[in-house]
Amino acid sequence: MEPSLFNGISSTDITVGVILGLLAFLALTCVVSGFFTVAQNERAVKTSFGRAERVGSATTLDDPIAQHLTVEERDRYTYPQVRVIPPGGPYFKWPWEKVYKVSVATETLNMAYDPADPRANQGGTLLEAVTKDQLNTGLTGQIRFHVSERNLYAFLFGIKFPIAHVMGYFVSLLRERIANFEAPSGEKLLEASDTSTVAGISINDLRKNLSSLNDRMVEECRCSEARYGISLDASLITAIDPPMEVESALAAINTAHNEVSSDISRAQAAADQKITQSKRAVEIETLNAQAEVEPLRLLAGELSALKQKGGAKALEAYVRNVRLGLFAKAGRTVLEVK
Helix, strand or coil: CCCCCCCCCCHHHHHHHHHHHHHHHHHHHHHHHHEEEECCCEEEEEEECCEECEEEEEEHHHCHHHHHCCHHHHHHCCCEEECCECCEEEEECCCCEEEEEEECCCEEEECCCCCCCCCHHHHHCCEEEECCCCCEEEEEEEEEEEECHHHHHHHHHHCCCHHHHHHHHHHHHHHHHHHCCCCCCCCCCCECCECCCCCCCHHHHHHHCHHHHHHHHHHHCCCHHHHHCEEEEEEEEEEEECCHHHHHHHHHHHHHHHHHHHHHHHHHHHHHHHHHHHHHHHHHHHHHHHHHHHHHHHHHHHHHHHHHHHHHHHHHHHHHHHHHHHHHHCCCCCCCCC
């Protein structure tokens, strides 16, 4: 009979050895898996038994990002501020703790992309909206955003699908803005140097004011940082196009308007030229009249001075001398006989 491998070892020793080995394995596993690092473009939040580490009793209402919320929204979107783990490491966590890492790098998405249904909006390529004059338009462009380090609780735990919420919020604001858009007050859309658009047609107003529309969208979406933990950096609407059947009619309207504007410009140029010529003619005639009147004024001044110095006889002598000069130049003289 072969000798037993465990001869001389009691069952108690075996049990103790198994327990010690298991404890050593668990300790080694905890130590190895307990260390973690955070990349340069990441931020991390650690939870203990499912609860994120708070920063005292501070909330998002204590942060300047809350100034863009309305009074009603302040009651709905109040999140605790959590301790954010910056890039670096290694950091340590216990087995009952969990680390959530989030990329804070700026990302770009097509504004027609629907995270809940990628097939929507023609496969995420064209976003439709209706203008104030009931014209169905197609919008193309992108939005640029990043996860807000100042409100990671909302992004990680407050909302189930933050990207979907932000995209839906942005699209609803954009469609409302398109439906009620009007050119900025005081802006002259029709100028002599720009006759490419027609005033009063919403699609033309939108195309001409794309920059102000983008700026307005960014301004209205500033509250998304406090609501969803995502900050909208830029709205880049690149094109607004009506359906093909409307585009041809709109092109005809613009062409007719351009022709009318061209005729008006030519008429204004001709009128301006005539006005300029008339002003020059008036100036020339005024100068001629002044040239004729000035010698008479000088002569009258000289006669007045002569009368003051020599009296009435001096004036008669001057007149006689003038007559003699005229007689010398005349070929025939007619004298009145009394």
